[in-house]
Amino acid sequence: MNGADPLVEMRDIHVAFGGVQAVDGVSIDLYPGEVVGLLGHNGAGKSTLIKVLSGAYQSRSGEIYVQGRKAEIHNPRDARKYNIETIYQTLALADNLDAAANLFLGREIRQRNGLLDEVRMEAEARKILKRLNPNFTKFHQPVASLSGGQRQAVAIARAVYFEARILIMDEPTAALGVEETRMVADLIQQLKREGIGIFLISHDIHDVFDLADRLTVMKNGKLVGTVRTQNVTQDEVLGMIILGKMPEGAAQKADA
Amino acid sequence: MTVVGRTLKAMEVDTRILGMVGALLVIWIAFHIWTGGLFITPRNLFNLSVQTASVAVMACGMVLIIVARHIDLSVGSLLGFLAMFMGVVQTEWLPHLFGGGDGPAFGHAWIWVVTLAAGVAMGALIGALQGYIIGFLAVPAFIVTLGGLLVWRGAAWWITTGQTISPLDANFRWLGGGAEGSLYFWPSWIVGILTCVAICFSIWWARRERRRFDFPQKPLWAEYAIAATLSALVIAFVATMTSYQVPSRAAERVYALRGWEVPEDGAHLVFGIAIPVLILGIIAVFMTILARRTRFGRYVFAMGGNPDAAQLAGINTKRMTLWIFVIMGVLCAISAAIASARLASADNAVGTLDELRVIAAAVIGGTSLSGGRGTIFGAILGALVMQSLQSGMAMVGVDAPMQNIVIGIVLVLAVYVDQLYRRRTED
Numbered sequence: 001m002n003g004a005d006p007l008v009e010m011r012d013i014h015v016a017f018g019g020v021q022a023v024d025g026v027s028i029d030l031y032p033g034e035v036v037g038l039l040g041h042n043g044a045g046k047s048t049l050i051k052v053l054s055g056a057y058q059s060r061s062g063e064i065y066v067q068g069r070k071a072e073i074h075n076p077r078d079a080r081k082y083n084i085e086t087i088y089q090t091l092a093l094a095d096n097l098d099a100a101a102n103l104f105l106g107r108e109i110r111q112r113n114g115l116l117d118e119v120r121m122e123a124e125a126r127k128i129l130k131r132l133n134p135n136f137t138k139f140h141q142p143v144a145s146l147s148g149g150q151r152q153a154v155a156i157a158r159a160v161y162f163e164a165r166i167l168i169m170d171e172p173t174a175a176l177g178v179e180e181t182r183m184v185a186d187l188i189q190q191l192k193r194e195g196i197g198i199f200l201i202s203h204d205i206h207d208v209f210d211l212a213d214r215l216t217v218m219k220n221g222k223l224v225g226t227v228r229t230q231n232v233t234q235d236e237v238l239g240m241i242i243l244g245k246m247p248e249g250a251a252q253k254a255d256a
Numbered sequence: 257m258t259v260v261g262r263t264l265k266a267m268e269v270d271t272r273i274l275g276m277v278g279a280l281l282v283i284w285i286a287f288h289i290w291t292g293g294l295f296i297t298p299r300n301l302f303n304l305s306v307q308t309a310s311v312a313v314m315a316c317g318m319v320l321i322i323v324a325r326h327i328d329l330s331v332g333s334l335l336g337f338l339a340m341f342m343g344v345v346q347t348e349w350l351p352h353l354f355g356g357g358d359g360p361a362f363g364h365a366w367i368w369v370v371t372l373a374a375g376v377a378m379g380a381l382i383g384a385l386q387g388y389i390i391g392f393l394a395v396p397a398f399i400v401t402l403g404g405l406l407v408w409r410g411a412a413w414w415i416t417t418g419q420t421i422s423p424l425d426a427n428f429r430w431l432g433g434g435a436e437g438s439l440y441f442w443p444s445w446i447v448g449i450l451t452c453v454a455i456c457f458s459i460w461w462a463r464r465e466r467r468r469f470d471f472p473q474k475p476l477w478a479e480y481a482i483a484a485t486l487s488a489l490v491i492a493f494v495a496t497m498t499s500y501q502v503p504s505r506a507a508e509r510v511y512a513l514r515g516w517e518v519p520e521d522g523a524h525l526v527f528g529i530a531i532p533v534l535i536l537g538i539i540a541v542f543m544t545i546l547a548r549r550t551r552f553g554r555y556v557f558a559m560g561g562n563p564d565a566a567q568l569a570g571i572n573t574k575r576m577t578l579w580i581f582v583i584m585g586v587l588c589a590i591s592a593a594i595a596s597a598r599l600a601s602a603d604n605a606v607g608t609l610d611e612l613r614v615i616a617a618a619v620i621g622g623t624s625l626s627g628g629r630g631t632i633f634g635a636i637l638g639a640l641v642m643q644s645l646q647s648g649m650a651m652v653g654v655d656a657p658m659q660n661i662v663i664g665i666v667l668v669l670a671v672y673v674d675q676l677y678r679r680r681t682e683d
Contacts, residue, residue, distance in 0.1 A: 076567070076570040115549040
């Protein structure tokens, strides 16, 4: 893609749980302003692969490069240092805390005396959530009392606020209604324009086909292949997911 | 909505806390009538405040532990062990250490401080050990502290092979309250007035902060009403405590001890705020700030709300667990000092069953056993409710077994009512 370094590159990643190879020698990359859909059945290893990038899991072998430099990611804090932000399928929200507390969880703003600057955090949360979801008003309730879309907004706000360069979205629209799904799609387009690279993980091809520039398919922990979305049909991609085979003539275009 | 409902909503009062205060008042009034006017008296309320202090101090730590989805069954035994440990430190080690070649220096002015520091250090160490096993070795807190319950009670016996340590150091005994361990008149009022100033200041400060960002604010009258109500409560408390007269013989003892000149009409003295209650107040403020206004507290609540989310947010939950138990250990040491000082002696049965009182206080005070929810203030109120029931029943002559039955029922009932309330308000 226009000759630039990839934003992130994962090379030959292996992850094993006990004796099971959850991820077996998979390599993927992502360029600025690009959306890469990561597809596969449940248990194909896509979430595991991506959790290596977000610091939740450790790979047994393999290397990660961020903007051409080797990156050491051992925990979620490390990943954040490389501006890698993750929106988990479960949203990873503490249900008993309010929106601002969740937005800043692990990265709280503090006053000079070391205490939390709650008013400041609330102000920042109001600003960013207003941008993402103008209907957001429940700033003092625990997020448990919010709707699915509002919870999603909090999780997205967390990634956007801290200026993600690499954004990982795990099944971002799985629990959302039509209107909210459209909002997430709009947001993805907007972030793309800002030059952010996005990994979009899904087990449902319909969720990602319209949004992704490239599609990477995994099956049983192994890489099936990567294709440019414009070069394939949905049926061909379904074939990759189900049969684990590259469509005729698509393979050589993958890394073009 | 009724006028009262609207008023409370504008004031943003926690109606659950209000409900507990109401329950407490009902208990007090009922016993007051039942005892023929003996319950709501300066004398009884003073004793009640002192009796509540030890359990309430530990309940402050238990809130953090339960909020983080753990439990600590060892606090009663740990209290017993630490009381015995501090007993030996103050009656055997330090007098000899400070005395040097001239024989033991009993009553040395530094003994109580060094003893307390040693107890706190030992409590922190034991808490760290238990917290390490729970956090880093991933043994469930229930099991680790169940083991601790047996281990520390056994260790408490071992320190003196079962002998009671008595009497404790004279200065150390002030920590337990009594005629020597009180603030008397003026210091009590100074503490009370400073508290009122702090309340008003914090309300003013919070309002200023919200104005800085143009946030919606409570109406001004609501702020005044809250400040006035809280200040009135503090003043009523101090007024009650300072109207309890120290018996003349004890007053003479205090005058002699402090080297005060006895006026012609004899030694007159009022108790005022008891030192253990002052300690509880300081700990309550400290723990509330820790829980609500620091990163540490925020992480404790995040761990309780969603442990996975906490971990994914980069919170080191293992280290957090260790520190939570260190805090519990420190508070156990302070409670041990209060409890043994009040008895003026330490024996290896001190604090027996306190783990259940402490957990019950936290739970009655609204701490959720499934984690993520609880307040320090609620736990202290919970401790006060339980102690009020127990003292009241003792005053009207209910037998000890019957007291346990009543308190057991109240515990279950309180949690049931709390859940009903939550179900109604949360959807």
